[in-house]
Amino acid sequence: MSATTASLTHARLPRWAPVLVAVMALAVAGLPAMLRGWGPVAWVVLAVVLFLVGLPGWSLVVENRRAATDRLMTGLIWAAFGCAVMPLLWLVYVVVSTGAEAINADFLSYSMRGVIGDEQGGVYHALIGTVLITLAATVISVPIGVLTAIYLVEYGAKSRLARWITFLVDVMTGIPSIVAGLFALALVVLVFGPAFRMGLGGSIALSLLMVPTVVRSSEEMFRLVPMDLREAAYALGVPKWRTILKVVVPTSIGGVITGVVLAISRVIGETAPLLVVAGATDGVNFNLFDGRMTTLPVFIFSQYSLSTPAGYERAWGGALVLIVIVMVLNLIARGLGKLLAPPKN
């Protein structure tokens, strides 16, 4: 190409340039890391910085400024992603490794009643409380949530009421959980007097947090049901409500159940509202309507607040149990969603 014609292309770095710079950055950063005995964290951080300087620098020399900016931003975005995953990995590692030491058969089958000092104790009472309170919350919020979704999709259409409900449900997803707890507390206190506590109060608080998620997910699922199916039912003379119960709901049941299970997995880890309204106790309480009830998150918090080694150990054990429950619920939700999905033809 002669010098007089304007070139339509310009020099580009080879495709493998980022890999090369990455390897070199790791190697160069390894030198001071080894000499001064840094940990792996400092080593990786230095390598990332070197990479973020090296690749755009090289690009600036060979390519041009715009390409260098592009490479810098690409590097930054990848680095940001790495940074964000780090806490999750660290947290899961810590919970599993620390929590595993605390867990054994006794930990799962004994309550904290009469446990003094460093004796082992267990989470049995908290498990019972978590299951009962969450079940009650599900019983309250699923009918309300699913029926609301039916109203929004089938009846409300674009009415003013439906639009307001959709909007307020969205706003409700942002209610701080502690406010939900205070609401339930105010309700219980107003009806039963200032010292009264019951597990059901916790369920009320949780359902306030759960309803918006259930509404949104079921609404989405009902909207996915093809109009043809409904019209086919109408054409056969089936009334609207039977169409909804026999056609719309069965078609979308997989998605709805998935949404409900995911909502459960969200609220099962809620601490603040239960702390306020259901209180904490050391013993097992099967009665939702009377007396304090400990749930797993509250158990973790109260053991943490003891600030003793035994308390910390129990807290970590409880955290592992809680995380396992949440993850299992998430997996169940995905599995059910696949299992119950309507057959495709």
Add this chain to the structure above:
Amino acid sequence: MTSPSTGTLSPPEAERNDKPLSRRGDRVFAGLARAAGITIMVALAAVFVFLFAEGRSGLSAAEATYRPASDFLRYIGPLVVSTILAACIALLVAVPFAVAIALFISHYAPRSIATPVAYVIDLLAAVPSVVFGLWGGRYLAQFLQPAHVWLSEHLGFLPFFGSPPSPNGRSLFTAGIVLAIMILPIVTAISREVFAQTPRLHEEAALALGATRWEMIRYAVFPYARSGMVSGVMLGLGRALGETMAVAMVLATSPAVTLNIIGTAAPATIASNIALNYKEATPSRQSLLIATGLVLFAVTFLINFVARWVVGRNERKQARA
């Protein structure tokens, strides 16, 4: 439903037999569904009403109730300062990361990576806040303690980084970082959604004009997504203001109001103050806590309301276009 005359089109004889029955079922079912929807609105109103009914007496109680302060404003003042500081730290840290990750998922990563990444970020939202608190208080605080010392040594001239730095790292700074990790998923999710909505043609036009990928994002994606990003940030702010347990478990508290985010102790945030003090609550103290909760609810409700309204306006604009 659309026109009232449709009923007269069908043959009257055949309809007369079963119509009343199906209509009744329909009416009952429609009524039920509507009632459920109205229940939700009533519940939301009830939150206001009950918090107000129980918290009203906490707004102007006897002076002893507010110890160590003397009236409601002085009681809640330090809490508000801490709440805002922690939320600001959380936003400052989380927003750049959230935007970057959202871009990573929507525009940078190949599809085979983007899907699992989105899933991992959602998992972050599934971790219970109490576990974040436990981890923040026991591990992250120690890990960040050297950063406190460094900030105090190098940026000590700013009022936010006074000395002495916290010896155990249980400061507003650490609490803010934990909050940042916790609000990351929601901000990422909203930004990702608006980034993905950028018209494909705009992006391709930018690339066809010779823009690099970053220039395409700057000139085609960002202007389009700006208001959506703002509302994502506001939703994150709402979360950060209302998050309770993580702050309650990480932050070492003292009543003295301070701007120093790396000091040994700071006032609790509004939410964590409720969680820390609910136990000792006498009835008058209880209504004071409920009153602070009412303030928190009003503020977060407002923020969420505006944020959702902006998101909704965006969607409506697109529906029209």
